[in-house]
Amino acid sequence: MRTRARIIYNKTAGREVFEGQLPRILERLEGHGLETSCHSTRCPGDAANAAEEAVDNGFEVVIAAGGDGTVHEVAGSLSRREHRPRLGILPCGTSNDLARALGLPRNLLEACDVIGKGCTSRMDVGKVGDQYFVNVAAAGVMTEVTYEAPSRLKTLLGQAAYYAKGLEKLGSLFRPFGIRVETPDRVVEEEILLLLIANSPSIGGFDQLAPHADISDGRLDVLVVRKAGLTDLVQLVRAVLRGEHLRDDRILYFQADQMVITPKETMKLNLDGEWGGELSGRVEILAGHLEVFC
Numbered sequence: 001m002r003t004r005a006r007i008i009y010n011k012t013a014g015r016e017v018f019e020g021q022l023p024r025i026l027e028r029l030e031g032h033g034l035e036t037s038c039h040s041t042r043c044p045g046d047a048a049n050a051a052e053e054a055v056d057n058g059f060e061v062v063i064a065a066g067g068d069g070t071v072h073e074v075a076g077s078l079s080r081r082e083h084r085p086r087l088g089i090l091p092c093g094t095s096n097d098l099a100r101a102l103g104l105p106r107n108l109l110e111a112c113d114v115i116g117k118g119c120t121s122r123m124d125v126g127k128v129g130d131q132y133f134v135n136v137a138a139a140g141v142m143t144e145v146t147y148e149a150p151s152r153l154k155t156l157l158g159q160a161a162y163y164a165k166g167l168e169k170l171g172s173l174f175r176p177f178g179i180r181v182e183t184p185d186r187v188v189e190e191e192i193l194l195l196l197i198a199n200s201p202s203i204g205g206f207d208q209l210a211p212h213a214d215i216s217d218g219r220l221d222v223l224v225v226r227k228a229g230l231t232d233l234v235q236l237v238r239a240v241l242r243g244e245h246l247r248d249d250r251i252l253y254f255q256a257d258q259m260v261i262t263p264k265e266t267m268k269l270n271l272d273g274e275w276g277g278e279l280s281g282r283v284e285i286l287a288g289h290l291e292v293f294c
């Protein structure tokens, strides 16, 4: 019996290279003994619905082809279910943070081979309220930029779109916000600029922003940038690029498997680069929740 796989692809992701390669991708997966069928997403949110349908229809493998936004939607739908098909990823987005954390090849045919060879491992999934994330939950400075950079602009300009949108918002970017983060072994209560709760080390194209984050360690890595001025931030970005930011007093970094977040004002939550509602409530890690080809 051939394994039934459903490919859910976002043709608007990254540099829109996926559809042109689709015949070769299908051929490659079929060559590995997979019986494949496809769904092209029609709009934001459609990948989540398509993944729900794939589970209902008994597919054993669901392949997310796109960037982190597409993987976020697919992984979220799988994570909600009791019976969870294996997750494959064909990275064709702009940042592809999760694919990089998993060490997947950027070449789509080679990524098909990873799925075809059938080697998998268990991956942790983060949960905030009733929503899921695979890379990062974030709030504060710069995080609003990612979901406000329209996907067409991101496709055309790649990473530059984030920065273009960031510059446009400079005025409001550096406003600190009060927050309380309570984990089983600490309480952080102060004014901060940025909160990152990371499951993987690569975030927004920065490879080592949360350097100790591991997709399968059953823990979340919390990186807090304390209230700081523009000059401090410039120094911090330099420290990030040198991989020295964890030694900086303006940064707090710790690990936890659960926490309760209470912001002092309404804050937007960004999940894997997508709009995630309002920040607050319980955040936890679901250890080994998804089986992923890697």
Ligand SMILES: Nc1ncnc2c1ncn2[C@@H]1O[C@H](COP(=O)(O)OP(=O)(O)OP(=O)(O)O)[C@@H](O)[C@H]1O
Residues within 6 Å of the ligand: 010, 011, 012, 013, 014, 015, 041, 042, 043, 044, 045, 046, 066, 067, 068, 069, 070, 071, 092, 093, 094, 095, 096, 097, 151, 154, 155, 273, 274
């Ligand atoms: N047919 C579509 N038209 C417009 N937007 C879509 C469509 N299908 C999906 N989307 C949305 O496109 C957005 C971007 O997708 P995705 O994250 O996969 O690519 P990316 O932004 O290029 O990559 P990355 O997140 O890795 O930087 C997501 O918010 C997704 O919901």
